[in-house]
Amino acid sequence: MSTIAFIGLGRMGVPMAAHLVAAGHTVRGVEINPAAADAARAHGIEVVDSVAAALAGADACLTSLPKPEHVSAVYGGDDGIFAHAEASTVLMDTSTVDVETSRWCHSEAEARGLTFVDAPISGGTAGAEAGTLTFMLGGAPDDVARAAEIVDPMAGNVIACGEAGAGIAAKLVNNMMLFIGVMAMSEGSQLAEQLGLDAKTFWDVARVSSGDSWPLRTWYPVPGVLEKSAANNNFDPTFSVDLARKDCGLAVQAGDTTGVNLPAARLALAQLDELIDEGLGGKDCTLVAKLASPDGTLRGYDPALDRTLEGTRA
Structure with a gap:
């Protein structure tokens, strides 16, 4: 078994690292948030005070x-x-960053005689908890093969995407498609509501028809349809608006760099910005459904219960 350093034990990092512990690895983690550090310890992760301490004798990071x-x-x-x-x-970096940052990590590692693999993930907190994440790996083939063995306990799919930066490029395109899909699901959910359709019945139809999508199956933004939907918890975040805006913005930036026209992605980005302008950046990204509602209200969302608005009301 290996010793693995894990830097960043948040909503994704803790369950991911917990799967590594369950597989028999020793995991030493670094996390500045005290609550997240406590959660990590509860899962058998040794929390240390510095990157240097986490890396001492580590086979992977x-x-x-x-x-x-x-x-x-x-x-x-x-x-x-x-x-x-x-x-x-x-x-291995599992974060969602721009292609330039990932390539910088590769080049700086190479200059120091170190091994780096871009290893972004898809599947959200549910995938992290279930150990079914998709890992998109970019780097030299031998390095990617080593990385694949390490991430296997956390993964449902491990895909070698190509050379340096290919993993993060695949992730940015994938997440851009996700946010466009969230927008389509959101509009569909609200039109179904206004047409008087039972939410679960419509979901059953769309799930096995041409309207199917990953966000529809995982994040449907109407309460009582999917157990883990944010709609059942006043749209507290599983994937926050702020993080979605960051990822979607990186994809639009890549479109600008490559000359690809991305009108749907720009619309998704504009909707995320609208929520941020309302002070809702900390809520779940599926709250964009309220922008499709005729009066801006949304079943499952009560602003009076929303702690993120307390400062605005004060």
Whole structure:
């Protein structure tokens, strides 16, 4: 069994690392949020105070961080991963970042004689908890093969996407399609409501018909249809608006760089920005369904219960 460093033990990182522990690996983690650190300890993860302590003698290191700037800082800082990793340690970033940041990680690792694989994931918190995430790996074939063995306990699918940066490129395109799909599901759910259709009955129809999609099967934004839908919990986040906006923005940025026209992605981005402008960046991204509602209200969402609006009301 291996010793694995895990940097970033949040909503995704804790269940992912827990699967590694269950598979018999020793996991040493770093997390600055005290509640998340406590949750990690409860799953058998050894929480340490520094990246250096996590990396000491580690066979592998995984990072799960919110934004590109966090990845750059954790890898490139004076006390970061590049400063303390050993040549034998395979480094894997599961975060969603821009292609340029991922390629920077590859080039900086290579310059230091280190091994790096971009290893973004798809499947959300439900996939992290179930151990069914899809890993999209980019890097040299031998390095990708090593990474695939490490991530296997957390994965339902492990796909070698190509050379350096191919994994993150695949992730950005995939998530762009996801947010366009969320928009379609949201509009469909509200039209079905206004036409008087029973929500579960319509979901049963769409699930086995041409309207089917991953967000429809996983995140349907009407309460009482899917147990883990955010609609059952006042749209508290499983995948926040802020993070969705970050990912969708990176995809639109890639479109600008490559010259690809992305009108649907730009509309999805505009809707996420509208929610952020309303102070709802901390809510679930499926709250975009309220933008399709005739009067802006949404079954399953009560602003009076929304702690994120307390400062606005004060």
